[in-house]
Amino acid sequence: MNTEIFNYLELMKDSLVKKEKILVNILELTKEQEKLLNSDSFEDKDFDKIITEKSILIEKINNLDEGFELIYKRIEDKIKAEPLLYKESIEKLQEIIRTLVDKGVEVETLERRNQIKFDINVSKSKDRIRSYNLNSNAVTKYYSNMSGNIGEGTYFVDKKNIKKSTKVFYQIRRYII
Numbered sequence: 001m002n003t004e005i006f007n008y009l010e011l012m013k014d015s016l017v018k019k020e021k022i023l024v025n026i027l028e029l030t031k032e033q034e035k036l037l038n039s040d041s042f043e044d045k046d047f048d049k050i051i052t053e054k055s056i057l058i059e060k061i062n063n064l065d066e067g068f069e070l071i072y073k074r075i076e077d078k079i080k081a082e083p084l085l086y087k088e089s090i091e092k093l094q095e096i097i098r099t100l101v102d103k104g105v106e107v108e109t110l111e112r113r114n115q116i117k118f119d120i121n122v123s124k125s126k127d128r129i130r131s132y133n134l135n136s137n138a139v140t141k142y143y144s145n146m147s148g149n150i151g152e153g154t155y156f157v158d159k160k161n162i163k164k165s166t167k168v169f170y171q172i173r174r175y176i177i
Contacts, residue, residue: 002085008075009089015068016096022057022064023103029054030110037117 029050036047079086 005075005078005086006089008071009086009093012068012071013089013093013096015064015071016093016100019061019064020096020100020103022061023100023107026054026057027103027107027110029057030107030114033114034110034117037114037121042121 033047033050036042036050079090083090
């Protein structure tokens with residue numbers, strides 16, 4: 001019976017080691033994202049590829065966590081009944097878990113910084129698009145003016161304003177006379 005528990009504890013340890021390797025990969029991908037966000041030539045395609053890779057790795061971590069929990073629930077009572085017997089194995093698991101927590105915090109910190117940089121890049125892109133649209137409209141108006149299309153519009157506005165001014169003039173003149 002004890003060997004069965006030790007086998008389960010070994011499976012749990014293997015699961016945590018796999019999770020650590022995956023977290024290292026996620027950390028590397030997150031650093032790649034940071035490089036992309038810091039570069040002047042930000043490519044959506046490359047960024048999306050990294051996000052997809054990270055999603056796959058996160059799914060693997062979730063599966064490992066589920067398996068870990070299932071094994072732990074299966075042996076929890078037996079470990080609690082004889083904690084000294086399994087102390088060494090449990091301490092190894094705790095050590096790996098501390099390492100995982102540290103890596104997780106490192107990934108989370110880098111993700112937050114990347115999110116801020118991403119938001120800044122999106123804002124800059126919106127500004128560039130807005131500026132492009134304004135410049136495009138100005139160029140269109142300029143070429144329209146240069147080609148002589150502006151005459152009719154100006155005449156219409158001036159003619160309309162002249163009619164209004166004339167009406168006001170005659171109304172004022174009636175009161176004076």
